[in-house]
Amino acid sequence: MNKRYLDYLDQLEAEAIHIMREVAGQFQKPALLFSGGKDSITLVRLAEKAFRPGKFPFPLVHIDTGHNFPEAIQYRDELAERLGEKLVVRNVEDTIKKQNLSEPTGRYASRNGLQTYTLLETIEEFGFDCCIGGARRDEEKARAKERIFSVRDEFGQWDPKRQRPELWNTYNGRISLGENVRAFPISNWTELDVWNYIKREEISLPNIYFTHERECLIRDGKLMATSDFIYRDPEDEVVTRKVRFRTVGDMTCTAAVESVAYDIDTVIAEIIESKISERGATRIDDKLSETAMEDRKKGGYF
Amino acid sequence: MDILRFITAGSVDDGKSTLIGRLLFDTKQIYIDQLEAIESSGRVNEDGQVDLSLLTDGLKAEREQGITIDVAYKYFSTPKRKFIIADAPGHIQYTRNMVTGASNSNLSIILVDARNGVQEQTRRHSIISSLLGIPHLVICINKMDLVGFDEKVYNQIVEDYKQFAASKLTAKDITFIPISALKGDNVVDRSEQMPWYEGPNLLEHLEKVPVSNDFNLDDARFPVQYVIRPHTHEHHDYRGYAGKVISGVYSKGDKVTVLPSGQTSTIKSVELGGKELEEAFAPMSVVLQLEDDVDISRGDVIVKQDENLDVSKEFEALVCWMNNKPLKAGAKLLLRHNSTETRAVVRQIQYKVDVNSLDNIMDADQVQLNDICRVQIKTATPLLLDKYDNNRANGGFILIDETSFTTVGAGMVESITHESELNYMI
Numbered sequence: 001m002n003k004r005y006l007d008y009l010d011q012l013e014a015e016a017i018h019i020m021r022e023v024a025g026q027f028q029k030p031a032l033l034f035s036g037g038k039d040s041i042t043l044v045r046l047a048e049k050a051f052r053p054g055k056f057p058f059p060l061v062h063i064d065t066g067h068n069f070p071e072a073i074q075y076r077d078e079l080a081e082r083l084g085e086k087l088v089v090r091n092v093e094d095t096i097k098k099q100n101l102s103e104p105t106g107r108y109a110s111r112n113g114l115q116t117y118t119l120l121e122t123i124e125e126f127g128f129d130c131c132i133g134g135a136r137r138d139e140e141k142a143r144a145k146e147r148i149f150s151v152r153d154e155f156g157q158w159d160p161k162r163q164r165p166e167l168w169n170t171y172n173g174r175i176s177l178g179e180n181v182r183a184f185p186i187s188n189w190t191e192l193d194v195w196n197y198i199k200r201e202e203i204s205l206p207n208i209y210f211t212h213e214r215e216c217l218i219r220d221g222k223l224m225a226t227s228d229f230i231y232r233d234p235e236d237e238v239v240t241r242k243v244r245f246r247t248v249g250d251m252t253c254t255a256a257v258e259s260v261a262y263d264i265d266t267v268i269a270e271i272i273e274s275k276i277s278e279r280g281a282t283r284i285d286d287k288l289s290e291t292a293m294e295d296r297k298k299g300g301y302f
Numbered sequence: 303m304d305i306l307r308f309i310t311a312g313s314v315d316d317g318k319s320t321l322i323g324r325l326l327f328d329t330k331q332i333y334i335d336q337l338e339a340i341e342s343s344g345r346v347n348e349d350g351q352v353d354l355s356l357l358t359d360g361l362k363a364e365r366e367q368g369i370t371i372d373v374a375y376k377y378f379s380t381p382k383r384k385f386i387i388a389d390a391p392g393h394i395q396y397t398r399n400m401v402t403g404a405s406n407s408n409l410s411i412i413l414v415d416a417r418n419g420v421q422e423q424t425r426r427h428s429i430i431s432s433l434l435g436i437p438h439l440v441i442c443i444n445k446m447d448l449v450g451f452d453e454k455v456y457n458q459i460v461e462d463y464k465q466f467a468a469s470k471l472t473a474k475d476i477t478f479i480p481i482s483a484l485k486g487d488n489v490v491d492r493s494e495q496m497p498w499y500e501g502p503n504l505l506e507h508l509e510k511v512p513v514s515n516d517f518n519l520d521d522a523r524f525p526v527q528y529v530i531r532p533h534t535h536e537h538h539d540y541r542g543y544a545g546k547v548i549s550g551v552y553s554k555g556d557k558v559t560v561l562p563s564g565q566t567s568t569i570k571s572v573e574l575g576g577k578e579l580e581e582a583f584a585p586m587s588v589v590l591q592l593e594d595d596v597d598i599s600r601g602d603v604i605v606k607q608d609e610n611l612d613v614s615k616e617f618e619a620l621v622c623w624m625n626n627k628p629l630k631a632g633a634k635l636l637l638r639h640n641s642t643e644t645r646a647v648v649r650q651i652q653y654k655v656d657v658n659s660l661d662n663i664m665d666a667d668q669v670q671l672n673d674i675c676r677v678q679i680k681t682a683t684p685l686l687l688d689k690y691d692n693n694r695a696n697g698g699f700i701l702i703d704e705t706s707f708t709t710v711g712a713g714m715v716e717s718i719t720h721e722s723e724l725n726y727m728i
Contacts, residue, residue, distance in 0.1 A: 004551070004583045005514055008305045008384045017587035018546045021527040025600045025641060049575035050544065050587070053537050054530040137375045144374045163372055164709040165398060165624050167405040168698045169546075170638055174707035188386055190377050 009197050016043075016185035017050040018169060019148055020132065023183045024050075024057040026173035027130040030183075031088070033119075034060040036072030037248040038205055039134030039186065042194050044079065045201055046185060058132070059086040063118045065250045066093045067229040072248050075206040090122045106231060112253045120156045123180060130173065130181040138190045148187050154178035191246075192271055199264045208245045209267065211259050215240050222255035246271075303381075306513055309388040309403040309436070311427035312413035317444050321413065321483035322376060322389060325505065328490035329378050373403040382509040397430065397657060397672040398624040401712055404434035405698065408513050411440045411504075416449045416480070420462045425470070426657050432471045433620065433655075433674070433714070435694045438511050439476045442504060447482040451495040456480045470660050472691075475511070479504055517584045521688060522550030523696045524604040525640040530589060542573065542589040543598055548640065548695035550606070552590065553581035557607040560598055562684045566607060567594040584695065601642040603686045613684035616719040620655065620690075621648075622674045625703065625710035629669040635710065636702040637681055644683035646701070652676040676716070690714035 006014070023030050032047060034040045047056050060080055064073070080087035095118040096103060104113065123131065137144045147163050149171040164172055173181055186194070198205065216223040217236045223243055224230055230252050243256035244267070261267040312318035376387040388403030390396065404410065410431035414424050431439060441463055449455045460478045467476060479488055480499050487493035488503040502510065530542035552558075556569045570591040572579045582588040590604060598604075605611050623629045629648065637646035654666040655674045662676075669675045690697030701711035 004519060006304070006583075006586065008303050011305050011585065014546065014585050014587040018527070021544050021546075021587070022641075025527045051528075051530060052576040053534075053540060054532045054542070057528075138377045141374075144376065145372060160372075162708075165372065165402040165712070166709075167402055167700055167712045168695075169406075169548075170640065170698070170700050172638060172700060172702055172707070172709045174636070174643075174702055176707060188375070188377070190379070190384075192379075193384070 009193065009200060012186070012189055012193060013046065013049065013197070015169070015188065016046045019171065019183060019185040020047055020050040022149075022171050022173065023130050023132055026171070027181070029127050030058040030130040030132065031061045031123075031126070031128045032056070032058050032132045033134070034062050034076065034087075035134070035249070036062070036068065036076045036206060037134070038194060038198065038209065039136065041075075041079070041203060041205060042186060042189075042197060043132060043134050044083070045197075045203055048083070056083075056085050059088050061088045061090070061122060061128075061131070063115045063122065064089050064091050065112065065115060066091055067227070067251045069206070069208055069225075069245075069248060069251055071206045071208045088122070088126070090118050090125075092118045094118075095121055112250045115250075116156065123156070128180060129175065130183055132183045132185060134186055135182075135184050136189050136191070136194075137187050146184065146187065148184055149173050150182045150184065151175060152180055152182060154180075156180070192268070195264065195268050195271060199268065206248065208248060211242050211244050211262050213240055214243050214256065216243065216256055219255075223258065224255055225251055227251050303379075303383060304513060305384045305386060306409060306508060306511065307386045307388065307407045308409040308411060308508070309390055309400070309407040309431070310411045310413070311390060311400055311431070312423075316413040316415055317483045318389075318413055321411075321442070321444065321481075321489065322387060324483050324486055324489045325387075326376065326378050328486060329380060329505070372399055380505070380509060385508065397426075397674070398622060400427065400430050401434060401622045401624075401674075404431055404436055405712065407434075407436055408516050409438040409440060409508070409511060410436045411442055413442050413444050414459060414463070416443050416445045416455055416459065419459050420466060422658050424463070425466060425659070428467070428471060429657050429660055432473050433657075435472075435690060435714075437473060437475060437516055438513075439471070439473045440504070440507060441476065441478045442483075443478065443480045444483055446480045446487060446493075446496065447485050451480075451487075451493070453496070453498045456499075477501070477507055479507065518549035518693050518695060519551055519583055520549070521693050521696070522552060522556075522606045522609070523548050523686070523688070523693070524550075524552060524590065525642070526598055526600055526602045526604065527641050528600060529598065540591075541595075542591055543604065544587075544589050545604075545641070546587045547582050547584045549584045549693050551581055551583040552588075552604075558592070558604050559607050559611070560596055561603045561605060561611065561686045562613040563597070563602070565594075565596045565598075567592040567596050569593075601683075603640075605686065611686060612720040613686050614718050614720045615681050615684050616679070617687055617715055618652070618676065618678050618717045619699075619713040619715045620674060621669075621677050621701065621711045621713045623669045623671060623711050625708070626671050627710075628671075629673075629675070629711065631667065634704060636704055636707075637679070637699055637713075638702060639685050639687070639699040640696070642683065642685060643702075644681045644685070645704075646679050646681045648677050649680050650678040652678065677713075679713070687715050687718050689716060689718065691716075 092114050135143055147166045215226045217226055217238050241258055244259040246257055261270045310318050374389045378385050388407055390399045390403035412427050443456055443459050480496055481488040487495055490505045492503055524545050524547055526543045526545045528544040530544055532540050554569050559566050570593045572582045573589040631651050633648045635646050637644055651666050653676050654663040656663055657674055688696040697715040699713045700709050703710045
């Protein structure tokens with residue numbers, strides 16, 4: 001074997017670091033969107049690799065729906081503290097009051113869609129010209145066609161027809177006033193790549209990614225964590241199961257999966273065996289229509 | 303385990319979507335919920351099986367307008383390799399999409415319908431792959447089931463293709479495989495219908511193609527993306543140059559030159575994530591520290607002293623035009639080459655290239671969307687360029703419209719006029 005051989009995780013890491021440094025080099029006021037989920041936790045590790053021993057050239061920005069898992073929020077605060085990096089939190093609750101938005105109601109009520117309003121408000125407040133996000137192309141078919149530098153208009157809208165061709169490793173971050181860019185350094189990673197990287201880098205994760213006993217209600221065959229925020233019908237069946245979360249988003253739209261995986265190795269084994277995709281298993285928001293993600297992205301979603 | 307990036311070229315009728323669906327399905331990368339989504343759309347093929355081509359089905363925006371936008375990326379892996387597929391629509395007006403997908407690929411799969419043999423679009427896809435410097439071509443002769451798995455049909459197509467390739471293509475590694483994407487013959491599983499074919503099936507071939515040699519490890523090029531200056535007590539005088547080794551190898555003690563300024567120094571350390579490395583090679587992203595306090599900023603390139611390199615402002619290139627507004631001689635544009643952005647002018651359009659035959663078309667004063675042309679370019683800032691054929695990582699650039707800022711062209715350097723020669727001419 002060639003002595004100078006770069007393993008696939010090293011290649012993916014090198015590409016992601018290069019993209020982050022292009023963001024730092026091309027933009028005046030970038031930000032890293034941090035959700036407390038494994039993909040954005042991976043982004044933070046990549047930012048350390050890209051910029052240490054210097055500081056990050058951007059703050060971590062969290063759009064908090066107020067319906068997040070407390071474990072993820074605690075992890076977020078501890079991480080920012082440990083890294084000594086700036087954390088900006090903006091609350092969907094405040095946007096709802098300020099813009100007089102109506103909260104979604106009913107069985108599938110979730111603030112997930114309202115995050116977009118708060119995100120756009122935050123972009124405007126700080127004048128962010130580029131937001132780094134942890135979206136991956138393997139997640140969903142609308143994301144499979146997303147660029148690494150994705151130009152958005154002043155309403156944050158994604159227009160698939162206006163996408164710029166992206167060649168070699170040359171990213172065009174030139175924008176007009178009012179436009180901004182979403183940059184996706186781990187576009188080419190799969191769910192399994194992220195887990196293998198977390199394992200290799202020995203990154204700690206919020207404990208909800210591993211098996212624990214939890215009270216859930218069963219909705220459309222999926223296990224939803226009980227909380228004060230989730231809509232409950234009197235006839236909803238409530239059960240206690242050994243579960244973990246495969247994605248960590250808003251509690252009202254992120255389902256748990258039954259699992260006994262207690263560490264990274266057992267999680268990886270479970271994903272390899274899994275017959276259902278990550279978003280298919282865990283996201284209520286994508287099930288609402290066939291083009292749910294495409295429509296949300298056009299509306300300014302990540 | 304490493305990564306193979308490949309592009310699939312072909313139009314809908316060639317069975318490209320079916321082939322990708324087959325690769326994903328037979329390597330078990332398709333999840334039940336994705337299959338259910340297809341089943342619930344009610345589309346199955348004549349055998350009552352799920353139509354695998356729907357696994358690569360596009361966006362609502364595309365279905366509504368009956369078009370395919372740009373390139374879609376698909377992923378799968380086997381214990382041997384991770385694969386990244388750039389799925390580019392192959393229709394004639396989509397040269398731009400294929401060029402985009404090909405720019406990052408090491409291998410190109412070209413589909414030929416066994417009933418039709420080598421067609422104009424077979425030649426077009428092969429020529430574009432070749433122009434973009436893809437080192438490995440795989441010619442899949444598809445729909446063998448529709449020609450009775452006949453060896454003679456296959457041999458004739460191979461013969462025809464070889465004749466074409468000998469005169470037009472630069473790729474050294476060309477492999478032929480008879481397949482049926484629909485039935486699965488020779489894609490992931492060996493065909494029982496074609497015992498006369500003794501070569502590898504497609505997946506075996508994709509797993510074995512050597513790609514580590516595709517990185518240029520001879521010509522050291524390190525474009526600086528960002529300067530790390532912590533200004534902390536602990537790292538008071540620290541100055542790290544962050545970038546990617548796009549080609550070549552760098553190690554501690556190497557004598558280097560910074561271009562375009564020409565300042566010289568020695569590498570003090572090679573680092574990644576704050577840890578020192580013995581060496582860095584393409585395509586690693588690292589930080590270099592130098593022994594001397596030299597003035598370096600984003601866009602500068604660190605090279606080795608022994609190479610005696612020179613920057614230039616004038617060069618000739620092949621450009622694929624990607625904009626609805628035609629390109630005319632005299633056009634002023636922005637040019638981005640790695641970490642450098644500069645103003646540029648297209649001084650002359652020398653000729654257009656017919657992508658179906660590689661013939662030159664003279665008298666090309668206007669270049670339309672999807673045309674490939676040879677141009678003479680002059681830039682405001684001097685650049686360190688390589689010929690694309692010698693170093694893919696440092697020979698490509700993009701052209702950006704000065705007012706809309708959209709990417710309007712992709713260029714590949716063919717010949718360079720060096721500064722020193724210019725001075726001499728004056």
